[in-house]
Amino acid sequence: MEELRFLRREHLPHLWCAGCGHGIVLGAVVRAMDRVGIDQDRTVVVSGIGCSSRAVGYLNMDTLHTTHGRALAFATGIKLARPDLHVVVLAGDGDLAAIGGNHLIHAARRNMGITCVCFNNGIYGMTSGQYSPLTPAGFRTATAPYGHLERDFDLCRLVQAAGATYVARSTTYHVHQTIEYVARALSHEGFSFVEVLTQCPTYFGRRNRMADPVRMLEWFRQRAVTVAQAGRMKPEELRGRVLIGEFHRTEEVPEYSRSYRDLIARLSGEGDGDGR
Amino acid sequence: MSKPRLMQGNEACVEGALEAGLRFFAGYPITPSTEIAEMLAERLPRVGGVFIQMEDEIGSMAAVIGASLAGVRSMTATSGPGFSLKQENIGYAAITETPCVVVNVQRVGPSTGMPTSPAQGDVMQARWGTHGDHPVVVLAPASVLETYVLTVRAFAIADELRVPVILLSDEVTAHMRERVQLPDPGALPRGERPRPGRAPANVPPMVHFGEGGRILVTGLYHDPSGFWTEKPEEADRLLRRLCGKVESRREELTLVERWYLDDARVAVIAYGCVARTALRAVRLARERGGRAGMLRLACLWPFPRHEVAALAEKVDAIVVPEMNLGQVLGEVERAACGRCRVIGYHRVDSELIRPEELVPVLEGV
Ligand SMILES: Cc1ncc(C[n+]2csc(CCOP(=O)(O)OP(=O)(O)O)c2C)c(N)n1
Numbered sequence: 001m002e003e004l005r006f007l008r009r010e011h012l013p014h015l016w017c018a019g020c021g022h023g024i025v026l027g028a029v030v031r032a033m034d035r036v037g038i039d040q041d042r043t044v045v046v047s048g049i050g051c052s053s054r055a056v057g058y059l060n061m062d063t064l065h066t067t068h069g070r071a072l073a074f075a076t077g078i079k080l081a082r083p084d085l086h087v088v089v090l091a092g093d094g095d096l097a098a099i100g101g102n103h104l105i106h107a108a109r110r111n112m113g114i115t116c117v118c119f120n121n122g123i124y125g126m127t128s129g130q131y132s133p134l135t136p137a138g139f140r141t142a143t144a145p146y147g148h149l150e151r152d153f154d155l156c157r158l159v160q161a162a163g164a165t166y167v168a169r170s171t172t173y174h175v176h177q178t179i180e181y182v183a184r185a186l187s188h189e190g191f192s193f194v195e196v197l198t199q200c201p202t203y204f205g206r207r208n209r210m211a212d213p214v215r216m217l218e219w220f221r222q223r224a225v226t227v228a229q230a231g232r233m234k235p236e237e238l239r240g241r242v243l244i245g246e247f248h249r250t251e252e253v254p255e256y257s258r259s260y261r262d263l264i265a266r267l268s269g270e271g272d273g274d275g276r
Numbered sequence: 277m278s279k280p281r282l283m284q285g286n287e288a289c290v291e292g293a294l295e296a297g298l299r300f301f302a303g304y305p306i307t308p309s310t311e312i313a314e315m316l317a318e319r320l321p322r323v324g325g326v327f328i329q330m331e332d333e334i335g336s337m338a339a340v341i342g343a344s345l346a347g348v349r350s351m352t353a354t355s356g357p358g359f360s361l362k363q364e365n366i367g368y369a370a371i372t373e374t375p376c377v378v379v380n381v382q383r384v385g386p387s388t389g390m391p392t393s394p395a396q397g398d399v400m401q402a403r404w405g406t407h408g409d410h411p412v413v414v415l416a417p418a419s420v421l422e423t424y425v426l427t428v429r430a431f432a433i434a435d436e437l438r439v440p441v442i443l444l445s446d447e448v449t450a451h452m453r454e455r456v457q458l459p460d461p462g463a464l465p466r467g468e469r470p471r472p473g474r475a476p477a478n479v480p481p482m483v484h485f486g487e488g489g490r491i492l493v494t495g496l497y498h499d500p501s502g503f504w505t506e507k508p509e510e511a512d513r514l515l516r517r518l519c520g521k522v523e524s525r526r527e528e529l530t531l532v533e534r535w536y537l538d539d540a541r542v543a544v545i546a547y548g549c550v551a552r553t554a555l556r557a558v559r560l561a562r563e564r565g566g567r568a569g570m571l572r573l574a575c576l577w578p579f580p581r582h583e584v585a586a587l588a589e590k591v592d593a594i595v596v597p598e599m600n601l602g603q604v605l606g607e608v609e610r611a612a613c614g615r616c617r618v619i620g621y622h623r624v625d626s627e628l629i630r631p632e633e634l635v636p637v638l639e640g641v
Contacts, residue, residue, distance in 0.1 A: 011503060040490070041486075041488040041490070042486060044346075044485045044486070046342070056492065057492060057494075057503065057504065060490055061490050062485045062486065062489065062490060062491055063490075063491070063492045063493070064342070064345065064485075064492075064493045064494075065492065065493065065494035065495065065496065065504075066338065066368065066495065067338070067364055067365055067368050067495060070334060070335065070338040070365065073330065073331075073334070073335035073336075073338035073339050073342070074338045074339065074341060074342035075342060076302075076328070076330070076335070076338075076339045076342065077300065077302060077338065077339030077340060077341065077342025077343035077344075077345075077346070077350070078342040078343065078345065078346045078485060080300065080326045080328060080339070080343060081299075081300050081326065081342070081343035081344075081346035081347065081348040081350075082346040082347070082348075082485065082486050084486070085346070085485060085486050102331050102332060102335070103331065103335050103338075106330075106331040106335070260321070260326055263321050264321045264324055267321050267322050268322075268324070
């Protein structure tokens with residue numbers, strides 16, 4: 001129960017619907033914070049706009065609820081101004097992969113020292129259930145009444161290709177893994193990214209014969225395949241499944257704010273430039 | 277006083293910003309503002325500050341606000357298309373009361389327009405570009421030296437009132453080179469952020485990230501504790517206070533310069549690069565016996581309507597030359613309120629208004 005110190009209990013209960021998975025993700029985040037012993041007076045949690053982004057309202061630390069899609073850009077300014085602070089971003093799949101996609105790939109490319117947790121419910125929850133870039137093909141949403149025609153992103157592969165130095169995926173069914181991955185992400189110096197599949201029974205489930213949140217959790221369990229299992233499976237067996245696990249981890253790339261501090265130190269050694 | 281130097285407007289902006297204590301700049305290259313970014317990329321790390329070229333102007337504005345909330349004086353610089361992209365987050369700075377300075381070097385719009393030519397078409401956008409009622413202060417320099425002075429002032433106002441301040445320059449003022457003698461370091465007031473125990477009326481004290489405040493900053497309507505609220509009375513109180521911060525200081529934010537107004541029958545109201553040629557036109561008209569004068573506006577918003585109303589009382593006519601189709605003109609008409617004739621003179625062909633073309637306008641009224 002030590003993790004309760006990370007919550008603004010005076011603002012509970014939260015605003016999420018009954019059965020929503022966002023509370024499970026937030027619970028995993030505070031347990032991970034507890035596990036790595038984060039200093040809540042030296043941590044800033046930044047979010048965008050969406051149901052998931054409201055998570056910052058309940059966190060008892062410095063918190064910034066920004067504009068839709070821009071959390072990582074705000075977080076970049078904070079990290080560069082105060083590299084000594086721990087900077088965490090919590091946001092939805094629409095926020096991070098659609099309107100904020102540009103900031104996502106560039107934060108990853110720079111290897112900014114930010115831990116980013118994506119609450120992936122495959123839908124725009126806040127605006128009542130339109131499709132997102134993470135909505136799987138064929139599923140119904142408020143704006144895909146005949147079934148979704150587009151393919152979804154593999155967000156973990158995207159951020160890894162863009163340069164992220166810690167990348168993992170889990171689901172709200174796999175709570176222990178989620179806590180562990182977020183904890184490792186929090187301990188990582190560069191850009192760390194954890195995607196967590198979470199259920200929106202209200203808008204995703206109801207339209208796709210999974211109105212009961214337990215059905216959605218079972219769906220995650222059935223769809224999830226670990227990296228090790230996937231290695232032993234045929235491509236046709238993998239169709240429609242979701243890979244979970246830790247995909248990438250490297251300490252070899254310098255974190256950006258550290259590189260900039262090194263530059264400042266190098267220049268101060270040169271004097272003010274007048275004597276060049 | 278420092279040694280006189282030949283300096284460009286954008287360079288003076290950089291010097292002013294550094295003098296004001298700028299330590300974070302985020303931007304995206306765009307003509308005619310790019311020199312500011314290039315110079316700061318070189319200068320900022322040398323004074324322990326940070327420069328970053330973001331992926332777009334939306335991200336630049338966001339990063340500037342983030343850095344400011346972390347306690348660092350922050351700025352961005354852009355031009356028309358980029359200024360449009362920054363608008364949503366300028367509104368975010370307004371509602372979260374985050375001090376920041378946004379330089380907009382005006383070029384011809386709309387859209388890509390004429391990227392290397394001057395205009396004054398963003399006066400209304402600077403005031404109303406983001407959605408919803410909101411506070412903002414807009415300063416408009418007319419010379420290289422004034423670009424320096426107003427940049428320092430922009431940071432002071434931003435910090436003291438916790439508002440976004442727009443430095444509305446233009447391609448002529450930004451690229452023109454003049455011989456300037458900058459004031460000594462420390463000569464101009466730098467202003468201070470309101471802090472717990474030391475905050476002016478209407479402006480709440482600011483607690484930065486990392487100070488143990490465990491604060492929530494949100495663009496939603498919020499109560500005085502910072503937590504989001506949908507209570508109508510809290511919403512009403514917040515917006516009125518936010519706008520009132522600037523409105524109640526209209527007099528102290530009045531920055532005008534008066535030329536030959538004592539006996540004037542016709543007055544020019546001008547700002548930015550056009551004020552330079554307009555002053556020449558006023559002098560030419562005077563040489564030919566006309567009783568012309570000029571009121572130059574260095575702060576466009578809040579609009580100095582009391583000054584304009586008093587002027588309209590004294591003169592027969594006011595001429596408002598602008599490189600747009602009449603943006604300040606409407607404000608002047610509103611303030612003059614029928615007390616005198618108000619005549620607009622517009623040029624939107626990318627050419628600076630010349631003194632010779634204004635003289636007949638002054639003489640014709
Ligand atoms: C610029 C802008 N465009 C659109 C919106 C409307 N909007 C609010 S939240 C949201 C999507 C939320 O979806 P997601 O990020 O996946 O989070 P969730 O609500 O599902 O947790 C949208 C489109 C907005 N607030 N701002």
